[in-house]
Amino acid sequence: MDTVVVRWTANRQFVGWDSEGHTVVMDATPASSGEGAGMRPLQVFLCGLAGCTGMDVVSILEKKRQDVRGVEIVVEGTQREDEYPKIYVDVHLHYRVTGYAVSPAAVERAIELSEHKYCSVGGMLGPQVTVRTSFEVVEAAPPGTPSIDRRGQRA
Known part of the structure; x- marks a missing residue:
């Protein structure tokens, strides 16, 4: 508990x-x-949703032996305006996965598994909430390549 x-x-x-x-x-x-x-409490909820699904996606991609270097999730929630409680009726999660040779199909499947099977926070959303997802894969430098920071310095 x-x-x-x-x-x-x-x-x-x-x-x-x-x-x-x-x-x-x-x-x-x-x-x-x-x-x-x-x-605000509803923003905390959106963070909880992103954290829950993010943990799932990273875990699944690691099991698929994907070279993931970073995951960022932007969550946008739209509340209903006509009645109380002012619940979210539309939630959009956009995943930005950075890694080397990461398979877009693997990312798509990891998101799908999180959304429909593993994410407990998302599982608490009722049928009145539309959850939409999108993603992009950002290619990182190959393993062993020195990374360069924004100032052009080796990190």
Whole structure:
């Protein structure tokens, strides 16, 4: 069983932590009596969704022996406006996978497996939520090639 504790600190700000002491700050915007000092709870949910599916995708690609060097997921959520609760009705996840000779078919399959089988956060979304995915594969330098940073220096 997972347990977290969330405590109100001031105005509309809450801090949550897990049993290992990891924390997350949640706050409302200044227009909603907050200070904007942290993510809004629904943004935390989007981060949770991206983290969950990201862990799945990396694990699956490693099992497929893909040379993955980085994964970035941009998540956009659109809330319904006509009634409460203002749930997300459309969520789009765009995966940017960086690696050497990574198979686009392997990435596509890893995303599909995460979406339909493994991601617990995504599995909690009801049928009223449309989840769309897209991805791109960015080619990295071959193994053993020195990497160059933005200033042209060897990293």
